[in-house]
Amino acid sequence: MNTTPQRVEHQLTDKGYVPVYTTAVVEQPWSSYSSDDHAVWAQLFERQQKVLVGRASDEFLTAQRAMHMTPDRIPKFDDLNRTLRAHTGWELIGVEGLLPELTFFDHLANRRFPVTWWIRKPEQIDYLSEPDLFHDLFGHVPLLMNPVFADYMQAYGKGGVKAHGIDPDALVHLTRLYWYTVEFGLIKQADGLRIYGSGIVSSKSESIYSLESNAPNRIGFDLERVMRTRYRIDTFQKTYFVIDSFEQLMRATEPDFTPIYQRLREHDSIPAGDVLASDAVFNRGTGEGWLTDGDV
Ligand code: PHE
Ligand code: FE
Incomplete structure (x- = not known):
């Protein structure tokens, strides 16, 4: 997720120090990565490759193969960009971290995907609270090869x-839509549910939990239902939404969202774990292990 500004610098102005968001595009400092950095990449890459067999959607796995990332070293953005530009016209730009919303949207609108240049430390292998290079590159970038x-x-x-x-x-x-599709989306394949959301794809434990646990709800995608649903940023999701295909998405x-936004203003939000009578339910979650507060 790259829409909430977090990483700030402070600048002295006539009002004292004020926070400014770090928005600069940075060159990937590839030769500065340490052997630890490359080892973290290798460890996460190899571990996820195994977890994703039979769990990631065929679209993800096909796109990933076409991207030619390898475990032996952190990929160079320049190399990936040659492939991406040729296939779908997307390009990666290096960034320090989360961007202000408008900056992020503007990049996407111009087929530029911001990728955090730094990778987590060995002691953060299983979890960190902000996106790093592994999440962005391994999780988000492959599907940019899917037209x-x-x-x-x-x-x-x-x-x-x-x-x-x-x-x-x-x-x-709109952010809820991104969360429940790009970050945490599931897709229905002929042989069952699979993962495509990058937040899941880049996490070993959530790859297993999102598909195999009885605790979360798995519910058919419905645009306005999704846009009304609150979510979790600190734990596994209580609900995953399932699309039939990217074409469905x-x-x-496609329609103009202006009247939808207007309509949604009249409705309350839906707690992250609720199931509605109108839902197409694949799995009604048992709710085991859910925290009772903290839905965003
Ligand atoms: N159709 C949406 C609008 O008019 C734009 C949009 C497209 C939003 C795809 C999300 C995903 O605002
Ligand atoms: Fe993300």
Whole structure:
């Protein structure tokens, strides 16, 4: 997730020190990566490759093969960019971390995907609270090779620029859509449910939990239902939404959202773990292990 600004620097102005978000595009300092950095990449890459067999969607695995990332060393953005540009016209840009929303949307709208240049430390292998290079590169980048998903990401960026000009509620609703698709989406394949969301794909424990645990809900994708649903940023999701295909996602998000944002303003949000009578339920979660507060 790259939409909430967190990483800030302070600048002295006539009002004293004020925070400014780090938005600069940075060259990937590839020769500065330590052997620890490359080893963290290798360890995570090899571990996830095994976990994703039979769990990641065929689209993800196909796109990943076409991307030619290897475990032996951290990929160079320049190399990946040659492949990406040739296939779908996307390019990666290096960034320090999370970006202000409008900056993030503008990059996506222009088919630029911001990738955090630094990788987590060995003691953070299993969890860290902000996106790093492994999450961004391993989790997000492969699907930019899929033509339909590549278009969805750009459309989302354009939609974000538009929503930013409407009001904060519109942004909240749009962000939930990103969360439950790009970050934590499941997809239905002929042989069962699979993962495509990058937050899941880049996490060993959530790859297993999202598909195999009885605790979370797995519910069929419905645009307005998703946009009303709150989510978790500190634990596994209580609910995962299942799409039939990327084409379904494209079609559902094609209409102008302006009247949808207006309609959603009249509705309450839905707690992350609720199941509605109108839901298409794949799994009704047992709720085991859920925290009772903290839905965002
Ligand atoms: N169709 C949406 C709008 O008009 C834009 C959008 C596309 C949003 C794809 C999300 C995903 O605002
Ligand atoms: Fe992310």
